[in-house]
Amino acid sequence: MARVLVVGAGVVGAACAYFLARDGHEVTVVDRGPVGAGTTSRGEGNILVSDKSAGPELALALRSAELWRRIAERLGADALEWESKGGLVVAATDETLGALREFATLQAAAGVWCEPVEPGNLSGYEPNLAPGLPGGVFYPGDQQVQPVRAAAALLYAARVDGATVRHGVEVLGVRRRSDGPVRSVECRVDGAVVEIDADAVVNATGTWGGDVSARIGAPVPVLPRRGFILVTEPLPHVVRHKVYTADYVSNVASGAAGLETSVVVEGTRGGTVLIGASRERVGFDTAISYPVLRTMAAQAVRIFPFLDRVSLLRVYTGFRPYCPDHLPVIGADPRIAGIYHACGHEGAGIGLAPATGEMIADLLSDRSTFVPAEPFSPARFVSEAA
């Protein structure tokens, strides 16, 4: 068994620790801050298969959706605020409905359970939806968790299996054995530099995956994309599913640098309704942009008119870490034996976390992976010359 240091106590690091500890490895999770304080707490807790087109990420998402079900069963749905609520994607125009239906047909061929919804049936799914929308597609497989609680529950389970979790630990670099592989990790703890022995290091630092990968001598490109989420006052049960407009799909897949917004509306167990989602490439700037918030609110009111009578409590913002090719980077680094990356999941890190953790555990134990791992390999960012 290996001594594995997982860097990052967000949901991806927690999922890696969960699967690695179950394999019997000696796992230590370190984070400079608390559980889920970086990337994990800044999203909505989406576990979506509906927004992914057929391809490697969808395969990973389908596996992950199955693993989330099993985790919820094992750890208890309440511990994660897990809900298997399904997603309803609505089209605002006949044109987008056509594109959505085409998209769904390809997804269905790739194993996604989806059901077309005729305009007359939309209100059966969501009684508060604006009348007159041309139609949509329902995805029963979409789920939701409270992301920080989910990360904490996974870490707790990992600790039961022997893992150690340490906070206030900042990774500075790795030291290598004379023959090349990782020997230990240099960290700063309470202002002092300490060395933690490790045979393997997993970089699960989300938005900061690029920075940490450079510190440990195995850089991979992970970039921040800013997103805002609006939070309403607590309401009764007003929105049954995850409801979003079809343009969210094209925005997630887009390489555009400018602001993109679409509507994603969902209720939470706490009663608040979350309204997303914006995406902007503005570096690590966390400043609130009121024009963006206004656009998001107006779009949400167009599909759920009742929202114009509801107050917002707050707004939060965070970064969706993405790689230039919009696939996460998961697997062994080809440059330094013992370094693994598990980051760059963009807006899908919560959803993809369990399948990522399982893949890392399978790769570390030299097992075949459930989903082919090659498309996610860090090798794609390492040039032959290097």
Add this chain to the structure above:
Amino acid sequence: MATFTFDGRTIPFRPGQSVGAALIAAGIYSWRVTRVGARPRGLFCGIGVCFDCLVTIDGAPNQRACRAPAADGISVTTQRGTGHDDLAV
């Protein structure tokens, strides 16, 4: 003296008083029922921070009684739960 109504009862107030202050002066300490557990709520911090004193004013729920100025003729009503039960599906 100017007045408003609370659940139909007439409440007098002095200029500048908040709805919450006028209710307290009238001997009313509770004007909300929580959405979980149906517990009574009234003023707690009294300075606009804690959101415990929420009340419905002229049909609009979730107004802080400690911040809302009392005004002649407004209708203040006990708020039950979120105050948005009409939206439930």
